[in-house]
Amino acid sequence: AQKITQTQPGMFVQEKEAVTLDCTYDTSDPSYGLFWYKQPSSGEMIFLIYQGSYDQQNATEGRYSLNFQKARKSANLVISASQLGDSAMYFCAMREGRGNQGGKLIFGQGTELSVKP
Amino acid sequence: EAGVVQSPRYKIIEKKQPVAFWCNPISGHNTLYWYRQNLGQGPELLIRYENEEAVDDSQLPKDRFSAERLKGVDSTLKIQPAELGDSAVYLCASSFSGGFDEQYFGPGTRLTVT
Numbered sequence: 550a551q552k553i554t555q556t557q558p559g560m561f562v563q564e565k566e567a568v569t570l571d572c573t574y575d576t577s578d579p580s581y582g583l584f585w586y587k588q589p590s591s592g593e594m595i596f597l598i599y600q601g602s603y604d605q606q607n608a609t610e611g612r613y614s615l616n617f618q619k620a621r622k623s624a625n626l627v628i629s630a631s632q633l634g635d636s637a638m639y640f641c642a643m644r645e646g647r648g649n650q651g652g653k654l655i656f657g658q659g660t661e662l663s664v665k666p
Numbered sequence: 667e668a669g670v671v672q673s674p675r676y677k678i679i680e681k682k683q684p685v686a687f688w689c690n691p692i693s694g695h696n697t698l699y700w701y702r703q704n705l706g707q708g709p710e711l712l713i714r715y716e717n718e719e720a721v722d723d724s725q726l727p728k729d730r731f732s733a734e735r736l737k738g739v740d741s742t743l744k745i746q747p748a749e750l751g752d753s754a755v756y757l758c759a760s761s762f763s764g765g766f767d768e769q770y771f772g773p774g775t776r777l778t779v780t
Contacts, residue, residue: 553708582766592755594709594771601766640708644766653722654699654769656708 552576553643553657560662562631569616570626570660572641582644583624584654585615589637597639600624628662636664668692670772672758678778684746687775691739691760698735699769700743701757709757715741716764748779 554573562568574583585597600608600615608615616625628635641657671690679685691698696717701709712731714722717738726733730749735741745752755776759769 584768586771591773592776593773594757594759596768596770599766599768642708653711653714653725654709656710658706659708 552655553641555641555657555660557660558658560660562628562662562664564633564664564666565630567627567629568631568662570628570639570641570662572624572626572657574622574624574641574643576622576643576645578645580645583615583617584642584644585613585624585626586640586642586656587635587637588640588659594640598626631664633664633666636662638662670758670760670770672756672772672775674775675773676776676778678780679748681750681779682747684744685748685777686745687743687756687758687777689741689743689758689772691741691758692770695760695762695770696738697761697764697767697769698741699759699761700733700741701759703755703757703774705754712743714764721764745777748777750779753777753779 552575581602583600587595598608598610598613598615600617607617612629614627638659638661640659642654644654673688698715700712703709713726713733715735733743755774757774759771761767761769
């Protein structure tokens with residue numbers, strides 16, 4: 550069963566507007582972490598934001614925020630005030646378990662975001 | 667602080683030939699990961715090291731893939747012999763520990779098998 554689902558293969562957004570990238574996950578482990586990574590055309594994966602399953606508040610990092618809805622098992626990434634440099638592939642990922650007993654990082658299929666001037 | 671270093675960046679080989687990829691993690695990072703990313707997909711873990719020990723190699727095709735992390739720092743991933751289906755980007759990542767610490771990725775090695 551697919552554990553991370555990103556249903557938007559591609560998204561367009563106008564420069565300076567906000568955009569939401571969807572991510573849903575599936576796990577029966579009460580302890581897990583959710584990550585978002587950006588992959589520009591250069592290929593390097595860049596860490597953006599992290600949300601722990603026990604965190605009470607939604608994570609924020611600058612223009613990035615994570616809309617965490619635990620009951621719906623969704624962890625959408627919100628990018629505010631989009632910039633041309635935000636054009637890239639975005640991956641949602643999940644890690645289950647605690648500490649070194651935790652499992653591997655599982656990635657979704659990705660969403661390609663294009664920011665239009 | 668230097669990031670994760672990988673070499674080579676690109677490699678083109680003929681099928682049945684051997685190939686090796688090298689990774690130097692961020693200084694002080696105990697956990698090292700090798701991922702494979704096929705075109706249009708997210709990365710998939712091949713192997714995870716905690717210091718010198720391979721703690722998760724369940725996804726590594728052991729008939730042709732091997733990896734080592736001598737002295738718990740640099741790591742090498744080898745394929746012998748390569749097959750057409752091995753064409754992909756091979757990403758190395760490191761983190762301070764194997765928990766929920768964020769993983770920092772290198773630029774990857776793009777392998778093309780002809």
